[in-house]
Amino acid sequence: MDTKLTTPQIVVIADDFTGGNDAGVSLACTGLRVDVAFELPYHGNADVLVVNSDSRALAARHAASRIEALVHDCYSNPHQLLLKKIDSTLRGNPGAELEAMMLSTGKQLAIVAPAFPDAGRTTVQGQCLINGVPVTETEFASDPKTPVASADIGLLLQAQTTIPCQSMSLSQFSHRLNQYASDGPEIWVVDAQTDGCLDTIATQALAQKERPLLVGSAGICQALARQHVNTSPRCLLAMVGSMSEVAQRQIATVCRNARAESLVIDIENVLCGSPTHYLQQIINILSSGRHCIVHTCPDREARHRIPGLCARWQLTRPQLGEKVCHFLGTLTRQVLEAVTPDALYLSGGDVASAVAGALGARGFRITGCVAQCVPYGRFAGGLWQRPVMTKAGGFGDEATLLQVLNFIEER
Structure with a gap:
């Protein structure tokens, strides 16, 4: 398990395990990383954290106390989207748990x-x-454990909370939300008969400067997922440690693509211990939706300057290579802790091994091949669980890396 405390974009609190899974599955299908936590605090790299309160069959006051404790442990950023998952047939303690979350x-x-x-x-x-x-x-x-006493949602909620509840049609909801000004806590129960109704509710709720608490079943979760489908351009982080002429031609070719930008790591900076500015440069490139190609070979003559570097820094060639690979591995980990590209491309065996070690990977599962010479798959364990592509430095032709980019963009 990753040691970093998770900071999700979306927090969902459900009252039972299967309900939590129902809430998370549609979000996971959009490509978001969805984890269901059994205990808090939770460590990982989830985009969506689903928390199971296991409170459906509790007495209302005990359910409220449990929800209050969970909110304290998993919700700390007002920019996070918060959703209360309830049973679509209203079993459990929806009023008490809703009030606890609002308070x-x-x-x-x-x-x-x-x-x-x-x-x-x-x-x-x-x-x-x-x-x-x-x-x-x-x-x-x-129901043998949690029978439903009323079909009137407002009345059912009002039996467990003192917060005023109002029922309204979809059109009334849209009109009132446009004019909404807080005058104390309120609960609005909104009619919905189709997915389109739920889409309208989710869209308008997300558009508010101060986002309301969304409460619903798997239906509203699906609507939320439709709002969160990733339409941003896919991007690749490439770490190229190979100094082969083939690798350099591949970089030159791919950088003719307007969405690809290369960044040369000056080995002198690495050796003198002042490379920190590279991290923010890479983050900026990836955050803008562009591919970032990181490499250490600025020109065809760079490989011939290695003996001079080794002499000046009193290093053997293996020692120099080890320092550079260690730096690239650490830099990759730091980048991936800050941003999430769609895939990772590693060229050169020593660099690939260093990055895998820095990310805490225990192994590599191969699932396919791109451009005839680029195996791809996923690391077993560790920080990075999205696609990884590896390539021996001298393999392929000038178009190989460009084919990798096309694969990422179209996949």
Whole structure:
């Protein structure tokens, strides 16, 4: 497990394990890294952290206490999107848990949309319907652990909270949200019969300067996922340690692509211990949606200057290579702790090994090949769990790295 404390973009608190998985799966399908935590604090690199409170069958006051404690441990940044996952049939303690989250976070508005149209769950005039039938006329009214006492969502919530609840149509919701000004905490129950209704709710909620607390089932999670589909251009971080002429021609060719930018690491900087400015340069390139090609060979003559470098710094060739590889491995780890490109390309066996070690990888699982000479797969364990491509320095032709970029952009 990674040792870094996770700082997710989205925090979801669910009241049971399978419900948490239902909330996370649609977000995971967009490419976001989704982890379901069994205990807090949680260490990792998740984009979405789903926390299971396991509180559905608890007494309301105990459920509220547990939620308050979890919020304290997993939600610390107001820029994070916070979502309360509830059961689509309203089982459990939705009112008590919702109130606990609002009080713990200071959220003044909660938007409750438990509809899940794909599963036949809709909200009409504030009523929870299962395939058009009020939930209290279905088997959920006699659930052995958590029976549902009312189909009126507002009344059901109001039985467990003193925060005012109001039910409204989708059009009323849109109108009121545009004019919303906080005058104390409020809970809005919003009608939804289709995925389009949930999309409207999610879109308008996310557009608010101060985001409300979203409350719902897997349906609102799917709507949220549709809002978070990654439409930004895919980008590659390439660490090229090879000084072969083939590798240099590959870099020159790929940098004719307007979205690719090369960055030369001056070995003198590495040896004298002043290379910190490279980190921010790489982060800036990747953050702008461009491919970043990092290499240590500025021209064809660079390899012939190695003996002079070794003599000046009193190093053998292997010692010099080890220092450069260690630096590139550490630099790669620092970059990936700050930004998340779509794939990592490692050229040169020593560099690939150094990067793998710096990232804490225990192995490499090969899953395919690009451009006939570039195996790709994923590291086993460690910080980086997205695609990794490796290439021997002298392999391929001038277009090899360009083909890798095209593969990343189209994949």
